Amino acid sequence: MKSTITDVARHAGVSIKTVSRVLNDEPNVTAKTREKVRAAAKELQYRPNFSARSLAGNKSYLLAMVYDNPSVEYITHLQKGATQACRDRGYHLVVEPVDWDTGDLTNDIEVLLGRLPVDGVILSPPICDSRRIVSALEKARIPMVRICPRNSEMTTAPSLNLDDAAAAFDMTTYLIEAGHTDIGFIRGAASHESSHLREKGFRRALKAADLELDPARIADGDYTFQAGVDGARALLSGRTQPSAIVASNDDMAAGAIAGAGAMGLKVPDDLSVCGFDDTALASMIYPPLTTVSQPISDTGALAAQLLIDRMTGKEGVREDERLSVDYKIVIRGSTRAFKS
Amino acid sequence: MKSTITDVARHAGVSIKTVSRVLNDEPNVTAKTREKVRAAAKELQYRPNFSARSLAGNKSYLLAMVYDNPSVEYITHLQKGATQACRDRGYHLVVEPVDWDTGDLTNDIEVLLGRLPVDGVILSPPICDSRRIVSALEKARIPMVRICPRNSEMTTAPSLNLDDAAAAFDMTTYLIEAGHTDIGFIRGAASHESSHLREKGFRRALKAADLELDPARIADGDYTFQAGVDGARALLSGRTQPSAIVASNDDMAAGAIAGAGAMGLKVPDDLSVCGFDDTALASMIYPPLTTVSQPISDTGALAAQLLIDRMTGKEGVREDERLSVDYKIVIRGSTRAFKS
DNA sequence: GCCCGGATTGACAGCGCTGTCAATATTTCG
């Protein structure tokens, strides 16, 4: 039933090596031979054996995506994009959730590397900033791509960056242009680089518009709904209140809306609130969130692509790449022009 | 640097076959030999080569999880549980999102099967009900576990069921006991078996309490937020209004709350609303949802476990299993006792 | 027509492991 490369070779009247060449798109095969082999393979419904290929060629055709659990949506989209890119190239994606806090991270990775010979690793935040993991991978000479790393100097491995600072800048500027001059900000988790970048963009936008920033207008947070509730409460309980709040992600924006509601403030009439990430939640709450949409799925695809092309020695892929992906501001119902 | 089984054998002064036996926990090795081999392996930091093992043993130590995109949370939790179970047993999980609607499902699967020799497949809803996929797997003799299949007769492969009907029954009964007698229901997507079971449980609970069901109290839906909005609008715009609504999932419950709000009804004072699944959303909206919590992650783990144990020929795993996993009703703020 | 260089093809040796089965050690029991 299951045909091997030998069957195909016999069927096509060539050597197995030639069949191998055709299947791997190697050069030095005449068009005619190539055709003959393809036909034979097709007729026999031949599928190369994964393990044999891996063993002989010392490649696994497997990429691993290592992640803690930043946000289910984020991960799912990343995965979706990455799998798609893998599939197009004959690769597969193995998922490896690890535990940043409680688990034995290093051990997890060692087990992974030791046991499964993946050809490359996609590191999503905040894992991409684990020095131990990165250096373990470097030592094992396993190619990797880091997604939105906090510290881009840590390694020469390529990374994909969403320009969080620019996005936060644009979002804040949008509020300013809508007339808001007193704007609060709720920070994300300090362990994510995005938190810092978003805050930086926010500050820069105020400065660009010549607006003072009262330190009391910045509240700590950790990307959870509850942090949004608390953040809003902190920001709104002073003697004066900001007319808008920029939350560092959608969950916190939702929390901020809830928190404001609990204090009797209506969004967007009494307070504008905007989020970040354009998660499903953003359009599931009332009012729907004005937020920043980033192409997560494309990012995942790009990561896989980069990794594979790099291994395959494709052109145009230098060491040490820093790619940026697009974003856009999505304006919905949670923000409105300032009215005094 | 990288040690092979031969190195370990030499180091321990035994044959490679004996090393192999120790590593695979096979019988017929004396405790002393076993110890010696273990020590040697440890000292050399030996890691068996995945591909070689797969090739020689005709196993891949890989499970695939095939899914369409029912809900990101659902999938993420399923994955989390499954990976964990895999890791404990030396397996890995490959994710394979496929496109139920637009894509070429059969082709996707064939490519998967042909290219990657997975040892087993976990089918999540609604993929588990694709006759073509199931029979393709059967033909290829690849073990599978189906999660919440709609049609349990389709194959003898084991399946894991969340007892949706019982959960809906309990949830409805809870509302009835809280004094509600006029209860509306918003259906899930017809393509998911869960939708039908949840409706069945709802109906059964009414009957058990001797309550009439007005057909107008059932609204169609498809598990999306918008469907909840529309469903609520439909249910509430009649001459009389129900005092509670059971939505078939959390997203729709959130939609129902929004829809009711838009009509001037306050939840839970004017209307009780409950959801299903206990997604993160459930505690992120105001009021937080009364909902049904099901151990999705455990289900994923169980699925992987079942698959692996079955292949390994473990005891206590019969063909044709139908396992149920627990659920519990989580009462939060979106429901309250009926007041006339 | 003959020789040369490059293009094409094939023979063969593993990759690192497991399955088979035969060889050897150990135990059991009459």
Added chain:
DNA sequence: CGAAATATTGACAGCGCTGTCAATCCGGGC
């Protein structure tokens, strides 16, 4: 105590493929 039964170990042949390198083929220049 010896033979038979059983437990433990090892030799060896692949698994299906790719890398290496040698063999063969082809076209062009003289």
